[in-house]
Amino acid sequence: MSGGVDSAVAAALLAERGDEVTGVTLKLWCYGTSPVSPRACCTLDAIDEARAVARRMGFLHFVVDAEEVFRARVLQPFLDAYAAGRTPYPCALCNQHLKFGDLVSRMETIGADALATGHYARVERGPDGAMGLHRAHDRTKDQSYALALVPRAALERAVFPLGDLDKGQVRGHAARLGLEVWDKPESQDLCFVPDGDYAGFMIERLGERRGTAPGPIEDATGRRLGTHSGIIHYTVGQRRGLGIAAPEPLYVLALEPARDAVVVGPRHALESPGLVTEPMNWLLPEPPAAGTRVMAKIRYHHEPAPAHVEPLESGGVEIRFATPQSAVTPGQSCVLYDGDRVLGGAAIARSIAAGVDRPRPPAAPSPRWP
């Protein structure tokens, strides 16, 4: 229970129908010094709000200290990824290691049968007998993309009470049940960086030094166009903040941490025919066969695109899009769908350059994904 309206309603609906609910809020962060924002889900107020929901609905609530796991499994990889010129997706890791890792391992302590969260997603038993992860009824809120790294075994005991509801209905339930969070604003950013200033957070709050050295801004031919203040400030596909006057808008094409270089180019140069992933987390009993047609989603707001899958020795896959996709960003999740069902997901290792048929070895050392 994050203190937001979604997890509050998920828990409250289960309690209302008579399930024996225990609310748990993961303490991910030291709250003594946390910046306070009404949108943040990681503040003391949010914990109090979660507790108030539990009191109102008459179930127990505990705060569990998960700071160490969060630091080791989410925050450190987040930093390492930025330092390696990637754009990490910490929500995927948090779901994998905290909500469907740490919390699952705690279920036996209280004899819990199921783990419910306020995610917009559905679980459904497939014809193969295994529990599958599916997109939510409310497509605009669907969070299956953020859940693609959860261990397959955890799905067997996962419950998503909001999977068939839309946001308006959820707020309606909250109001009906008298939960004070019913009109709480949506959180837009990472919960631990409520103001959205990731670089500022890493540099000022965590003392990160990697990726902060100034370096060249170059075009794809290596021509120097300007100077940047550290690759930590950039992400693939970014247009703003380059500070370069050019006849056509320039976008970040790639980050090269070994040389502290930011490579930029015109919009069409962002397009890529495919990508290679880190080892996949399959939410299927068997990985799909080579050449299987899937829909691939490469960032949270990306409309899934048709593609073919080629499994690799590494456990990852090579994805070939039917039509080139823009801004394939290393570090973001690539999640594969068959209709509504999530087949699996992994972090994007690299994009495949246009006109290059065989994958090259990665130019930069990969961050360590636990």
Add this chain to the structure above:
Amino acid sequence: MIYLDHNASTPVRPEVADAMRSSLEDLHGNASSLHREGQRARAAVERAREQVAALVHARPSEVVFVSGGTEGDHLGVVGGAWARRQEGRRIAVSAIEHHAVHGAAEVLAELGFAIEHLPVGGDGVLDLAALDRLAPDTVLVASMLANNETGALQPVAEVARWAHRRVARVFCDAVQAVGKMPVDAAALDVDYLALSGHKIGGPKGAGALIVRRDAPLSPLFRGSGHESGRRGGTENVPGIVGLGRAAELAARDVEAEGARLGDLRARLERAIRAAVPEATIHAERAARLPNTVNASFPGARSDTLLMALDARGVAVSAGAACASGAVEPSPVLAAMGVPRDLAVCAIRFSLGRTNTAAEVEAVGALLAEAVRAARGATPVTA
């Protein structure tokens, strides 16, 4: 539920509830009012004052009613030291004091006082040798009588002997000791002694600070002459009546109940060792309260173990919670030199009047199961 958290709060005794109920129903007057309704309320308050005084061998006039342990700690520490600010602006507090005493010291620090912390040994007992290193302008030394987490008894009489050879006064937080062992404020020779109602079968929101006749006190709440000018505010008559009745019962029962609890604790420690042989009992070598066992179960984190025991019907304490409500490693165990990986696995069991031998025997099996479950949940970080 097997309730083993009596150091946090212990059930109100039925006789206390009766006394409070009739006080709520019958005593309408303000104890400061001059008419007969006021005088009836005053009589009830003064009777309670005698009852509290008798429990700790003080004079009734030395009893100041307050709202509980935290206020008693603040009034004694801040009020005692501030009254002597002309003589020195330094106090010493033992490292294992209750948060409320550390909080009171913080107030003094903001008022310009220097705060010294007195170390404890590995057995959780104050290191008296540290007293000799204190500067001569130390005007107050605070040492609790029994530690709330480990139960370890502290050498308060020795502290007082040292202090009174100098200019220092002694504040003693006796909140956990009172009712569990005989407490004699006169024999301890302390200047200020705090106790709390809800730790002895009385109500929450009522406590007392014993202020020795010759001890100076600068009141925190002023503007009215309540409690002989030592604590402003209309008397909490039902709370005070309940506290008095609880004190009377505690004085009567303390010896027999202490012996009974000591026997239960021995059983509990045997059960813990049988269930989890690798458990460590903290402050084991120290003289302790008869009701308190603080033990670490390696590999089972306190917060997880607390949830696991709760789910199995056993209520314990995992130490203090931080502002978020998450369990924090105990500063008391840290001061004793307990390694952090053991300190984060500590659980406090505290017995009380409602516990039976059968309950204590039942804890063993539940504990073994809860520890096993909690160990399975302990996250393995890279």
